[in-house]
Amino acid sequence: MQQEPYGEVFLINKPLEWTSFDVVKKVRNALRIKKVGHAGTLDPLATGLLIVCAGKMTKQIDTFMGQEKEYTGTFVIGATTDSFDLEQPIIPVADPSHITLEQVIAAVAELTGDILQIPPMHSAIKVDGKRVYESARKGVDVKMEPRPVTVSEFEITKFENPVVEFRIVCSKGTYIRSLARDLGEKLNVGAYMSSLCRTRIGNFKNSEAHELLALVEEIKARTNEIEPT
Template identity: 85%
Template sequence: MQEQPYGEVFLIDKPLEWTSFDVVKKVRNALKIKKVGHAGTLDPLATGLLIICAGKMTKQIESFMGQEKEYSGTFVLGETTESFDLEKPVTPVADPSHLTIDDVKAAVAELTGDILQVPPMHSAIKVGGKRVYESARKGIDVKMEPRPVQVREFEITKFENHVVSFRISCSKGTYIRSLARDLGEKLGVGAYMSSLIRTRIGDFQLSEAHELNSLIEEIKARPQQT
């Protein structure tokens, strides 16, 4: 009987400062096969659930990418950065000390539901065949068109010392850094994303994910895939 072609899905807790492609490369090298890909980029400064597909399961990448995502993290008010996260230096914008949690919730309500969102310049979106972050790093300004996304839930879990802790459930293509930028603009004080964890993709939970190095050791201990 002919053996079925290999296919597997890995749930991985992406380490801080790793790119999504760094994780793909690590898994690809461990499996010793070429067909390995991820189902939705996580920025280097974000952690959490990353779905890696190998072999015949790479055909399922688009279906995984289309599923709803859930995140938790923190926004800092009163300051911003060029990338709207900690990739770039923080600069002060305006004193946020007058803001109450009710002010923040009112602004959040305007960013909940079906909205138009402009992706950040420091993102992997392609415009004119080039990824916009490559242009941004060269100081080239690229016009980014707003795109429809859905923010189904935008919950403030804590507001203390100008830091907004949140939980967000949203559609494919939603940029949490753009929500930080837009929240800061609506409040008139600026904002940036100081931390981000992806906790869910569809029905897949971060609690089910493997720590990367232990997964790599487990893969290397297996018989080699063909």
């Protein structure tokens, strides 16, 4: 009897400082098959839910990528960076001590709903066939066009000046780092993203995700018994 083609979906809690490709490579090596991919990049300094598809389930990647995302994390106001996160050095902008919770909430309201967003220069988007982060690292300016995204929920969960804790629900293609930049501009004090965790993609939750290294050991043990086809 012929075996069905192998296919599987893994929910993984991406570790801090790992790239999304690092995670895919680890799973690919454990499975010992080439057809493995992820459904939506997380930056190295972000953690949380990464959906990894293997075998015939790689055909579902676009479907997963198109689903609604939820994030939690922290912004810091009063400073910025060239990447709007901690990948680049912190640049002081203005003293934020006068900023109130009410002002933050008012600024957030302007960044909620259907908005136009300019992606950060330090991103993997391609312009004229080149990744814009490659141009940014060479000091080359690239004109980034605003893109329509939907921020359906933007909740401030805690504010202890200068730290803003948040929960965001948004559409595919939304850059949380860009929301940090835009919040800082609206408050006239600058802002950057200091931490980020993706907590949900569609109905998949990070609370259901595997820790990467434990999952890899489980896969290795399994593939020693049955080879995927």
